Amino acid sequence: MSQDGPMMPGLTRRAALALGGTLAAATGLRSLPWAGSSVAQAADGETEQHGISIFGELGLPSDFKSFDYVDPNAPKGGSISLQVNATGGNQNFDTFDTLNIYILRGNGAAGMGAIFDTLMTGSLDEPDALYGLVARTVRWSADRLTYRFVLRPEARFHDGSKLTAADVAFSLNLLKTKGHPVIRSTLRNLEAAEAEGDDVVMVRLNAAHSRELPLIVAGQPIFSKAFYTANSFEEPTLAPPLGSGAYTVGALEQGRHINFDRVKDYWAKDLPVNVGQNNFDTIRYEYFRERQIAFEAFKSGVFTFREDATSIIWAQGYDFPAAKDGRVKRETIPDQGPRGAQGWFLNTRRDKFKNPKIREALGLCFDFNWTNQNIMFGLYQRTWSYFQNTPMAATGKPGPDELALLDPLRDKLSPDVFEDAYMPPTSDGSGQDRALLARAFKMLQEAGCKRDGSILKLPDGQPFTIEFLDYSQALERHTAPFIKNLRLLGIEATFRLVDTAQFQSRTQTFDFDVVTRNNGASFTPGEGLRVVYGSDAAKTPGSLNLTGISDPIVDLLIDKALVAATRPELETICRSLDRVLRAGHYWVPMWNLPAHWLAYWDIYDRPKQPPKFDPGVLSTWWVDPAKAARVKLPG
Numbered sequence: 001m002s003q004d005g006p007m008m009p010g011l012t013r014r015a016a017l018a019l020g021g022t023l024a025a026a027t028g029l030r031s032l033p034w035a036g037s038s039v040a041q042a043a044d045g046e047t048e049q050h051g052i053s054i055f056g057e058l059g060l061p062s063d064f065k066s067f068d069y070v071d072p073n074a075p076k077g078g079s080i081s082l083q084v085n086a087t088g089g090n091q092n093f094d095t096f097d098t099l100n101i102y103i104l105r106g107n108g109a110a111g112m113g114a115i116f117d118t119l120m121t122g123s124l125d126e127p128d129a130l131y132g133l134v135a136r137t138v139r140w141s142a143d144r145l146t147y148r149f150v151l152r153p154e155a156r157f158h159d160g161s162k163l164t165a166a167d168v169a170f171s172l173n174l175l176k177t178k179g180h181p182v183i184r185s186t187l188r189n190l191e192a193a194e195a196e197g198d199d200v201v202m203v204r205l206n207a208a209h210s211r212e213l214p215l216i217v218a219g220q221p222i223f224s225k226a227f228y229t230a231n232s233f234e235e236p237t238l239a240p241p242l243g244s245g246a247y248t249v250g251a252l253e254q255g256r257h258i259n260f261d262r263v264k265d266y267w268a269k270d271l272p273v274n275v276g277q278n279n280f281d282t283i284r285y286e287y288f289r290e291r292q293i294a295f296e297a298f299k300s301g302v303f304t305f306r307e308d309a310t311s312i313i314w315a316q317g318y319d320f321p322a323a324k325d326g327r328v329k330r331e332t333i334p335d336q337g338p339r340g341a342q343g344w345f346l347n348t349r350r351d352k353f354k355n356p357k358i359r360e361a362l363g364l365c366f367d368f369n370w371t372n373q374n375i376m377f378g379l380y381q382r383t384w385s386y387f388q389n390t391p392m393a394a395t396g397k398p399g400p401d402e403l404a405l406l407d408p409l410r411d412k413l414s415p416d417v418f419e420d421a422y423m424p425p426t427s428d429g430s431g432q433d434r435a436l437l438a439r440a441f442k443m444l445q446e447a448g449c450k451r452d453g454s455i456l457k458l459p460d461g462q463p464f465t466i467e468f469l470d471y472s473q474a475l476e477r478h479t480a481p482f483i484k485n486l487r488l489l490g491i492e493a494t495f496r497l498v499d500t501a502q503f504q505s506r507t508q509t510f511d512f513d514v515v516t517r518n519n520g521a522s523f524t525p526g527e528g529l530r531v532v533y534g535s536d537a538a539k540t541p542g543s544l545n546l547t548g549i550s551d552p553i554v555d556l557l558i559d560k561a562l563v564a565a566t567r568p569e570l571e572t573i574c575r576s577l578d579r580v581l582r583a584g585h586y587w588v589p590m591w592n593l594p595a596h597w598l599a600y601w602d603i604y605d606r607p608k609q610p611p612k613f614d615p616g617v618l619s620t621w622w623v624d625p626a627k628a629a630r631v632k633l634p635g
Contacts (some may be wrong), residue, residue, distance in 0.1 A: 014041050046148075048139035051120065052215055053129035054524045055567050060123070062132065067123055069611040070276030070620050076262070078623025079282035080601070081303035083294050084110045089180045094289050094471065094500040095255040098236030102179050102221065102543045106236030107504065109258050110285040115158075115243030116221035119149050119168065119201075121273050124611030124619070127337075127523035130218050131273050134244075135380035138218070147203045147214050147509070148196070156267040157224050157244045160495055165195035170225040172203070172217060178234055181542040186216050186527045193217075210562030212305060212526035246278040259284045276607070279622035289500075291474050299328075301601060301634040305617060310474065311376040318599070327631045331598045337613045338521030339388035339592040344468065344482075344514050346586060348366035349538075349548040352458055352466075353513075356414070359585035363424060363464075365485040366588050370431035371478055380591035384423050387521055388592055392574035394421035394582070401572045405560070414583045422582040424589055431481050432488070441489050456490030466493040469512040471503035482588075508542045516590075517546055525566075525574055529558045533581065547586040554580060603628040 014190050050062040065070045084093050089101040091108040101108030113562055120130035120138070132138075135149035155163035172193040175183050189209035194202050203217050223233075227242040240249035245597045246266050250259035260283045268274050288294035295313055298306050299320050308314045308331070314330075335392040346353045353359055368382050385393035397420055398406055406417060416422065427433040448459030456464045466486065468479050479495050486493040498506070519532050531537050535555050537545035557577040564570035596615050605624040 002270040003625075005021070019405075040561060042249065045142040046139045047142075048137055050137055051129055051131040052138060053126070054211065054215075054526075055128075057126070058129050058131075059126050064131075064272050065609075066272055066275035067125065067277075067607050068150055069125060069607055069616060071607040072276045074276045074279045074607070074622045076279050076622070077281050078625070078628065079284060080280045080305055080604070080621070081284040081286060081617065082305045083298075083303060084285050084287060085307050085309070089182070089506075092471075092500045092504055093287075095256055096258065097238070099238055099240055099249065100233070100236060102175060102183065103234060103236075104180050104508070105234070105499070109252070110113075110287075111258065111260050111283060112249075113221065113245075113246075113434050114247040114260050114283070115241070115245045115249060116222060116223070117155070117163070117244040117268065118219050119151075120215075120218040122219075123612045124616055127613060128215070130215055133271065133273055134222060135218070136167070138214075140214070144214075145205050145207065145209075147205070147217070149201050149203070149218070150198045151201065151390045152268075153199055154256060154267055155244065157227075158263060159184055159242060159244050161224070161226065162198070163222060163224075163244050165197040165201035166198070167225045168201040168222055169193040169590055170228070171223040172220060174223065174228065174233055175220055176422055181540050182531055183220075185531055185537065185540065185543070186213070187220075189213055190217060210379070210527055212562070216527060224516055225377045232313045246274065247283065252281065255287060257284060257286050261424065265268075277619045279620070280618070283618060291472070296315070298599070303444060304603065304633070305598075305600040307615070307617075308599055311379050314597050315377040315379070322601070327602055329600055329602045331596075332614055333596040333598060333610070335593070335595050338390045338523060339383065339594070340518045340521045341386045341388065341589070342383055342518035342592060343516070343587040343589070344479075345517050345547045346514055346588070347512055347546065347548055348550075348586065351460070351514060352462075352464060356583075356585050357443050357447040358449070361440040361447070362486070363585060363588040364436045364440035364443075365489070366424075366482045367427040367429070367431050367433055367436075367485070368424065368591065369429035370402055372480060372591065373429065374431070376591070380593055382424060383589040383592045384582075386519070386578050387525070387574055389594070390521060390574075391571045392525065392578060394575040394578040396420055398576070398579065402576045405557070405573065406579070407574045409556075412553055413580065416583040417579050421579050422585075432485060437485060437488060444489065451490050454490060455492070457517075464491045465513075466491055467513045468493065468495045469503065469506060469515050470497055471500045473497060475516055507546060510541070510546065510548065512546075515546060519544070524570065526562060529561055529577070533577075549581070551580070552582070601631055601633060603631050603633070 051058050087093060089108055090104055090106055091101055091110060094107035096107050097113055098106030099109050100106065101112045117134050119133065119135040120135045124132050134151055134155050136152050137150045138147055140147045157163055172190060176187040176190055189206050191206045192204040196202050202325055205213055222244060224242040238254060245261035246263060248263055250261040262278060262281045288297065291310060295317060297303060318330055346359055348354055372378055372380050387393045398418060406413065414493040425436060427436055444456065449464060450457050458464050476495050482493060483493040483548040507515060522528065532544045533549050533554055534545065535550040537543035538548045557573055557580065561573045563571060564573055598615060603623055604621045606621040
């Protein structure tokens with residue numbers, strides 16, 4: 001997930017579910033015997049299982065003891081400190097002023113998902129499967145409209161009070177009505193959530209629900225009904241909420257750092273989904289407004305682990321004493337997961353960006369080859385698909401399966417959709433490719449733009465101006481040569497740096513020309529497609545559809561993707577969607593890194609077998625006391 005420039009939004013598996021990520025719901029899972037339950041027996045026609053996945057692809061049996069990538073005997077203790085490197089909901093990278101990350105208001109603190117348990121939780125070896133946490137099993141009706149989650153009677157909040165089905169139902173209804181807009185959107189087809197006694201929560205979905213909604217429901221944080229009856233859910237606050245997870249909020253200083261302390265008597269510590277995990281006594285997130293200052297803090301031992309995201313630091317920065325003598329280690333770990341879609345996203349709500357020919361012309365002005373070689377040490381690859389590094393990335397002309405979807409829509413689609421999938425052109429690497437710039441200028445003229453002296457004017461006669469909005473200077477040097485080329489065409493382009501609060505406000509209200517974003521991807525895309533590319537999201541303040549894509553064909557393909565019955569069908573639909581989006585030229589794609597760059601003070605140990613889709617640092621690593629004694633961290 002590392003990207004040159006600001007770290008882009010990304011979520012842990014549990015947080016992704018809580019914020020409507022791209023995991024999906026189950027079909028066709030085998031049933032299990034209902035043994036030793038104090039609740040009603042499963043009815044005829046109901047299916048019961050210890051987990052759920054998109055297409056019935058659970059990798060672990062009901063009696064699994066732990067995930068394959070953990071060390072069941074991992075020791076507990078010690079601490080890890082790190083810089084914020086992923087956000088979701090109302091969080092941002094530079095500061096925090098609230099501990100409630102599940103509403104729109106405020107700047108949420110990092111790591112808050114660790115204090116809340118969920119009905120089920122994911123495996124880092126499987127892209128779309130959940131296994132029982134608070135719920136020990138789930139059963140669903142033959143029509144897959146009713147799900148009953150059977151809770152573990154030992155589930156407890158941190159104050160010792162019992163976690164019941166009433167708390168689960170309360171949480172789901174609260175999030176659906178008052179949660180962050182992204183959460184509300186993903187829960188819109190949740191028809192009802194009701195407690196049937198203390199240990200069964202019934203969830204009823206309407207007929208229009210996507211196949212992943214049961215997993216989204218199972219991944220929501222569970223709040224204490226008593227706590228949020230006595231306290232407001234809708235107001236930002238630094239008062240720690242009552243949770244039930246492996247960690248609780250510890251010491252914090254607003255906007256600077258926050259600690260999470262391991263709950264020693266955590267009720268679920270011995271469950272298979274937790275064995276060998278949550279090994280640190282303390283997890284601490286440090287906040288820095290400047291990336292170089294953060295690196296200096298790491299060098300001095302203020303924090304002990306970082307996933308690097310800046311090529312110049314990775315290539316040249318590790319020449320300090322601790323790195324030379326081995327007290328600081330560096331590793332490059334291959335990234336087997338989807339890369340996501342990082343780029344400069346154009347706000348098509350603005351008239352100047354409504355013409356796709358204009359948007360395509362702007363993309364020709366970015367010279368990736370020059371930028372990669374001269375600024376990023378040749379370490380990156382060009383991004384070209386919204387589904388990079390997955391089977392959903394379209395290549396060449398549409399195949400027969402895609403044409404079956406696209407041909408009936410031919411009169412409503414750009415002819416380009418039926419040609420080779422759009423690829424960003426390869427430049428000559430000079431930084432100022434004259435052929436590409438001439439091609440861009442011709443396209444702008446064809447779109448009605450006219451040159452008036454040194455100024456390019458839009459079809460309405462107004463000067464063509466573009467403001468690149470950002471909250472960090474990290475991408476300024478990457479954007480500068482792009483801006484230079486735009487100015488050669490007569491476009492007055494500027495880089496505007498604002499504070500994080502203003503940046504968040506302006507992006508939430510879509511008050512910008514161009515912003516940088518990495519739209520995360522999944523091997524099993526689902527509700528996240530609607531949140532990022534759907535027409536309803538384009539009209540919803542605070543949504544992730546920053547580009548303002550509002551296309552009925554895109555909506556139609558997303559609707560089909562959400563109910564695809566098989567993985568090959570889903571991949572065909574998403575390849576078709578990829579073609580349509582790329583033909584729309586809504587972004588100027590940037591780059592991706594096919595690896596994780598990890599740097600850490602050499603005080604840690606970890607299992608021999610890593611997870612497939614994540615480095616697993618916070619969940620599976622631990623402190624090695626002997627190493628820590630040798631390293632003797634400064635400060």
